[in-house]
Amino acid sequence: xxxxxxxxxxxxxxxxxxxxxxxxxxxxxxxxxxxxxxxxxxxxxxxxxxxxxxxxxxxxxxxxxxxxxxxxxxxxxxxxxxxxxxxxxxxxxxxxxxxxxxxxxxxxxxxxxx
Amino acid sequence: xxxxxxxxxxxxxxxxxxxxxxxxxxxxxxxxxxxxxxxxxxxxxxxxxxxxxxxxxxxxxxxxxxxxxxxxxxxxxxxxxxxxxxxxxxxxxxxxxxxxxxxxxxxxxxxxxx
Numbered sequence: 001x002x003x004x005x006x007x008x009x010x011x012x013x014x015x016x017x018x019x020x021x022x023x024x025x026x027x028x029x030x031x032x033x034x035x036x037x038x039x040x041x042x043x044x045x046x047x048x049x050x051x052x053x054x055x056x057x058x059x060x061x062x063x064x065x066x067x068x069x070x071x072x073x074x075x076x077x078x079x080x081x082x083x084x085x086x087x088x089x090x091x092x093x094x095x096x097x098x099x100x101x102x103x104x105x106x107x108x109x110x111x112x113x114x
Numbered sequence: 115x116x117x118x119x120x121x122x123x124x125x126x127x128x129x130x131x132x133x134x135x136x137x138x139x140x141x142x143x144x145x146x147x148x149x150x151x152x153x154x155x156x157x158x159x160x161x162x163x164x165x166x167x168x169x170x171x172x173x174x175x176x177x178x179x180x181x182x183x184x185x186x187x188x189x190x191x192x193x194x195x196x197x198x199x200x201x202x203x204x205x206x207x208x209x210x211x212x213x214x215x216x217x218x219x220x221x222x223x224x225x226x227x228x
Binding site for chain 1: 122146148150155156157158159160163202204214216218219220221223
């Protein structure tokens with residue numbers, strides 16, 4: 001299995017809702033990432049988990065809360081989001097934190113905040 | 115000056131043309147160089163990665179790195195309409211404690227016209 005699976009593919013939520021994004025990989029990768037990508041922009045790093053521990057938080061607002069229940073799963077809990085948080089949220093994994101041989105990305109969750 | 119510069123295009127070529135995509139960088143600490151392809155509404159897909167200066171070939175794709183000039187290229191031979199996508203360069207530098215930091219270029223949008 002050489003895939004990163006993300007669910008749901010699309011999500012529409014109100015500003016008062018609580019929702020979660022899920023990510024799963026079975027490649028034995030020890031690092032997992034959340035990225036945010038706006039239209040016509042490169043992915044922006046949000047969080048890095050290395051060996052199931054949060055190693056990097058790129059000054060992301062607390063309305064985004066990551067969780068790594070085990071080495072194969074990564075969640076992103078969303079609460080009280082703003083319309084400007086609408087974007088494609090990408091999960092990725094790699095053998096070790098930061099690569100260096102590149103990441104495997106999921107197809108993303110397209111989030112719309114209304 | 116941004117660490118990684120990439121012309122966003124758009125770039126439009128006829129089918130069968132040779133395509134040249136380029137990135138320049140300023141950080142001498144970058145050691146690993148990658149090219150990702152991203153189709154619309156999908157996550158990035160790793161095409162190629164390379165470590166040393168020189169060329170690396172994979173089918174119709176050739177990645178070229180010139181560390182002395184801080185310049186990397188991706189060549190696509192016999193381009194096909196299915197190559198139409200956004201191409202992102204990415205570079206990795208050691209950031210300590212066994213991890214690497216990945217930096218993306220802005221991406222170049224390529225259209226191959228039948």
